[in-house]
Each structure stands twice: as structure tokens, then as C-alpha cells.
Amino acid sequence: MxxxxxxxxxxxxxxxxxxxxxxxxxxxxxxxxxxxxxxxxxxxxxxxxxxxxxxxxxxxxxxxxxxxxxxxxxxxxxxxxxxxxxxxxxxxxxxxxxxxxxxxxxxxxxxxxxxxxxxxxxxxxxxxxxxxxxxxxxxxxxxxxxxxxxxxxxxxxxxxxxxxxxxxxxxxxxxxxxxxxxxxxxxxxxxxxxxxxxxxxxxGAEGFAEIAGYAEHTWPDTLDIMGWRVDPQGLGVIFAQAIPPFAREKLRPAMDAMLASQDLTAADVDRFICHPGGMKVVEALEASLELGQGSLDHERAVLADHGNMSAPTVLYVLDRARRAGLPKRSVLTALGPGFTASTVTLAA
Structure with missing residues (x-):
């Protein structure tokens, strides 16, 4: 950057x-x-x-x-x-x-x-x-x-x-x-x-956090995992594969590669700030990233109070995390159609 x-x-x-x-x-x-x-x-x-x-x-x-x-x-x-x-x-x-x-x-x-x-x-x-x-x-x-x-x-x-x-x-x-x-x-x-x-x-401005890096990973041959179908009635959701087991198995290697591109490892991250797609997704993220069960507390709270709002949801989690006090380094991450993992590294 x-x-x-x-x-x-x-x-x-x-x-x-x-x-x-x-x-x-x-x-x-x-x-x-x-x-x-x-x-x-x-x-x-x-x-x-x-x-x-x-x-x-x-x-x-x-x-x-x-x-x-x-x-x-x-x-x-x-x-x-x-x-x-x-x-x-x-x-x-x-x-x-x-x-x-x-x-x-x-x-x-x-x-x-x-x-x-x-x-x-x-x-x-x-x-x-x-x-x-x-x-x-x-x-x-x-x-x-x-x-x-x-x-x-x-x-x-x-x-x-x-x-x-x-x-x-x-x-x-x-x-x-x-x-x-x-x-x-x-x-x-x-x-x-x-x-x-x-x-x-x-x-060059000082805020509540500095954006220190970003990375994405799109898995090949995963276009059908999540998306929209379109017909005369409007948009309809596509979930062709179960996302929690996919995240549990595939996210950690991709996360390691994204962090490595910034000369970081998972051990350098004080807090992962995750998009909570659903409770099973939250649990899969904790398992894949080797976090303690229940550690994604802000994610659970946002999910309970607002459901899955798609794109804004991870920013709701970030808002709760910053009000509680951001650690020195956190990584904001979300999964979405593509099938893609996206990350933003924050320094407080």
C-alpha cells in the first residue's frame, strides 16, 4: 500500500x-x-x-x-x-x-x-x-x-x-x-x-484504525456455491453446497496464503472480525481459524440482533469490536459468491 x-x-x-x-x-x-x-x-x-x-x-x-x-x-x-x-x-x-x-x-x-x-x-x-x-x-x-x-x-x-x-x-x-x-x-x-x-x-489521516493491507482468494470451480437465480418473480437465493463444511476445510489454507502476502501469519493476528453468515458458519470459522469456541462473540451478537444482512454485516461486527476496543492488529474477513474470501487488515 x-x-x-x-x-x-x-x-x-x-x-x-x-x-x-x-x-x-x-x-x-x-x-x-x-x-x-x-x-x-x-x-x-x-x-x-x-x-x-x-x-x-x-x-x-x-x-x-x-x-x-x-x-x-x-x-x-x-x-x-x-x-x-x-x-x-x-x-x-x-x-x-x-x-x-x-x-x-x-x-x-x-x-x-x-x-x-x-x-x-x-x-x-x-x-x-x-x-x-x-x-x-x-x-x-x-x-x-x-x-x-x-x-x-x-x-x-x-x-x-x-x-x-x-x-x-x-x-x-x-x-x-x-x-x-x-x-x-x-x-x-x-x-x-x-x-x-x-x-x-x-x-495519511489518523482514524480509529489504519487499513494496513487487503487480500482476496477465489476458489476455482465454485461458482455454484452461492448466488442469485433470476426469474419473473425477482431474485432467488442459490445455496448449491453447504457453506459451513466448505469454510471449515478450505478457509485456513486460503487465509494463511492471504496473510503471507502481507508477511503475516495467523499468530500475528490479535482478532479476526468475521462475517457471521449463520451460527453454523460462525462455528466453522472458529474451527478453521483455530479460535476458541465462542471467541467470535461480536459476530454472535450481531447475528442475534440483525440476522445475516449480507455485505453490511461484517461492518456491524467491526463497529461492535471498535467500541469494545480494537487490538493492535485485526483482520476483517467475509465469504461471498465467487466463491471468495476477502480480507482487510487493520492496525489500531
């Missing part, structure tokens, strides 16, 4: 409607069980996912009716722009920066389509300059919080003194499906929530 990049601010923004996991299960049973014979066999995932409550951009009743592309994307545009504004405004306020002082805006979102993209939609609300560079990124999925932060850091390092705003917004609940149900749809209904997070970065 040419010049150290300071992480000046971090904020999160919750979607407006809260759903208790027991209420989601009751609604899912009422609507899904008549059309999906194996629902009773899969229903325990609602209890074992480690989730107590989640937030959504629409009230629960909205999801119980058939919805097609136009309705889902209208809900995405309205909800995502609002959450973008909330997260960005809070991060800018924390950094004591105005929208007019932002030079580059990196936006990550994979749960809907907006053209013009979200940062353009929010431009007037936040007072961005007409010459601000816009970098919208689609398709990163759950890895987007880590990969997007790394991209923002690369851009900040390449333009010394530039202020970079990174925002990720995911409305995973808009992919809840009641038609042609699959096992993946049931799991998604048990796991996913909505949320947003934002960061402000600047090279």
Missing part, C-alpha cells in the same frame, strides 16, 4: 421494521408449509440459526403476498436510498466531513438494481459535489463489506488527501419467496435481514 489509509468513521443503519424470529417462523409455517412438504423437516433452522430478531424495509405482511420484479425493485429503490442516506450521513457526521467534501463514493449493493445507482439517487440529499467520482459495485454478496472496504482503501491510497465514502446497502428480505419453494428459500427466510453501513477513509 503506497500510503497508510485512516479509517475515520463507521456507522450502521437499521431498516425500519423489526421482525422477531419466532414471528417469522409462525408466518413462514402458515404460508409455506401448505406448499412445501418438507417444511417441517427444515423448520428447525429458524431455531438453530442464532437469530433472535431482524430488521426489514417492509412490514411482515408485505412479504406474505405474491410480489414480482416491479414491486420488489420499487421497494428496493425506496428502502435502499433511505438507508444509504442514514448510514452515510452518520459516518460523515462522525468524521466531521460534509457531503461536499467527499471526493469518491464507493457503493456496494447486490440485492437490487438501481440505475442511476444509489449514490446518484442520494446525491441531492447529502450534498455531494457534481464532480465527485462514483463507483457502484454489484455482485459481491456477503463478501461486499470486506471487498468494498478494500476497494475504498485502494482508491484513497491512490489519491492522497482524497476523502472516500464507502457505503454498502443490502435488502436481502426482498428475495423472500413464496412461489416454487426450494430448501435454499427456506434457509434464506430463516437467515436474512436488511441493513446498511458506511465508512469514511482518507490516506
Amino acid at each position: 503506497p500510503q497508510p489509509v485512516g479509517l475515520l468513521a463507521l456507522s450502521t443503519a437499521n431498516a425500519p421494521y423489526e421482525m422477531a424470529q419466532e414471528d417469522v417462523l409462525a408466518a413462514a409455517r402458515r404460508v409455506m408449509e401448505p406448499n412445501f412438504p418438507n417444511f417441517a423437516r427444515l423448520a428447525p433452522v429458524f431455531a438453530t440459526a442464532g437469530i433472535l430478531k431482524r430488521q426489514s424495509v417492509m412490514p411482515m405482511e408485505w412479504y406474505l403476498e405474491p410480489r414480482g420484479w416491479p414491486e420488489r425493485m420499487a421497494a428496493y429503490l425506496a428502502g435502499a436510498v433511505d438507508l444509504f442516506e442514514q448510514a452515510a450521513r452518520a459516518a460523515l457526521d462522525e468524521a466531521a466531513v460534509t457531503g461536499a467534501e467527499v471526493d469518491i463514493i464507493v457503493t456496494v449493493s447486490s440485492t437490487g438494481i438501481a440505475t442511476p445507482s444509489l449514490e446518484a439517487q442520494a446525491m441531492g440529499r447529502l450534498g455531494f459535489r457534481p464532480d465527485a467520482a462514483r463507483v457502484p459495485v454489484f455482485g459481491l454478496g456477503c463478501a461486499g463489506g470486506a471487498t468494498g472496504l478494500a476497494l475504498a482503501a485502494r482508491l484513497a491510497a491512490s489519491e492522497p488527501g482524497a476523502t472516500v465514502l464507502f457505503v454498502c446497502v443490502e435488502l436481502c428480505t426482498l428475495a423472500f419467496r413464496m412461489d416454487g419453494l426450494t430448501k435454499a428459500d427456506i434457509v434464506a427466510t430463516a437467515l436474512f435481514g436488511d441493513g446498511a453501513a458506511a465508512c469514511v477513509l482518507r490516506s
Whole structure:
């Protein structure tokens, strides 16, 4: 990295409607069980996912009716722009920066389509300059919080003194499906929530952490592990392979290689800050990285309070970790479609 990049601010923004996991299960049973014979066999995932409550951009009743592309994307545009504004405004306020002082805006979102993209939609609300560079990124999925932060850091390092705003917004609940149900749809209904997070970065500036490195690893022949299917009803989740056993077996060698590229080993890392895809994924991460069982406490807390929000989730974990006090060196990491592991190394 040419010049150290300071992480000046971090904020999160919750979607407006809260759903208790027991209420989601009751609604899912009422609507899904008549059309999906194996629902009773899969229903325990609602209890074992480690989730107590989640937030959504629409009230629960909205999801119980058939919805097609136009309705889902209208809900995405309205909800995502609002959450973008909330997260960005809070991060800018924390950094004591105005929208007019932002030079580059990196936006990550994979749960809907907006053209013009979200940062353009929010431009007037936040007072961005007409010459601000816009970098919208689609398709990163759950890895987007880590990969997007790394991209923002690369851009900040390449333009010394530039202020970079990174925002990720995911409305995973808009992919809840009641038609042609699959096992993946049931799991998604048990796991996913909505949320947003934002960061402000600047090279050469002192923040609550310094971005000291980043790395990615994409495994070959894994395109079908995670992604979206697209049909007239909207986006539907693909889980072609079980992710926890894959992470348990494959993550550690990839992590060792990513750390080695920065002249580090796992022993040099004081805290791994992980994307909690679900309770079984958290347990697999602890096993693969040889962490003590239960050591990923912030990850469990975020999962319990917000569910899996895809890209923003790991930044929610980082926010809890920094409030508790970041150690000297931590590594933020997330797994996502590709199938890819993405890391950002932080120095406090």
C-alpha cells in the first residue's frame, strides 16, 4: 500500500421494521408449509440459526403476498436510498466531513438494481459535489463489506488527501419467496435481514484504525456455491453446497496464503472480525481459524440482533469490536459468491 489509509468513521443503519424470529417462523409455517412438504423437516433452522430478531424495509405482511420484479425493485429503490442516506450521513457526521467534501463514493449493493445507482439517487440529499467520482459495485454478496472496504482503501491510497465514502446497502428480505419453494428459500427466510453501513477513509489521516493491507482468494470451480437465480418473480437465493463444511476445510489454507502476502501469519493476528453468515458458519470459522469456541462473540451478537444482512454485516461486527476496543492488529474477513474470501487488515 503506497500510503497508510485512516479509517475515520463507521456507522450502521437499521431498516425500519423489526421482525422477531419466532414471528417469522409462525408466518413462514402458515404460508409455506401448505406448499412445501418438507417444511417441517427444515423448520428447525429458524431455531438453530442464532437469530433472535431482524430488521426489514417492509412490514411482515408485505412479504406474505405474491410480489414480482416491479414491486420488489420499487421497494428496493425506496428502502435502499433511505438507508444509504442514514448510514452515510452518520459516518460523515462522525468524521466531521460534509457531503461536499467527499471526493469518491464507493457503493456496494447486490440485492437490487438501481440505475442511476444509489449514490446518484442520494446525491441531492447529502450534498455531494457534481464532480465527485462514483463507483457502484454489484455482485459481491456477503463478501461486499470486506471487498468494498478494500476497494475504498485502494482508491484513497491512490489519491492522497482524497476523502472516500464507502457505503454498502443490502435488502436481502426482498428475495423472500413464496412461489416454487426450494430448501435454499427456506434457509434464506430463516437467515436474512436488511441493513446498511458506511465508512469514511482518507490516506495519511489518523482514524480509529489504519487499513494496513487487503487480500482476496477465489476458489476455482465454485461458482455454484452461492448466488442469485433470476426469474419473473425477482431474485432467488442459490445455496448449491453447504457453506459451513466448505469454510471449515478450505478457509485456513486460503487465509494463511492471504496473510503471507502481507508477511503475516495467523499468530500475528490479535482478532479476526468475521462475517457471521449463520451460527453454523460462525462455528466453522472458529474451527478453521483455530479460535476458541465462542471467541467470535461480536459476530454472535450481531447475528442475534440483525440476522445475516449480507455485505453490511461484517461492518456491524467491526463497529461492535471498535467500541469494545480494537487490538493492535485485526483482520476483517467475509465469504461471498465467487466463491471468495476477502480480507482487510487493520492496525489500531
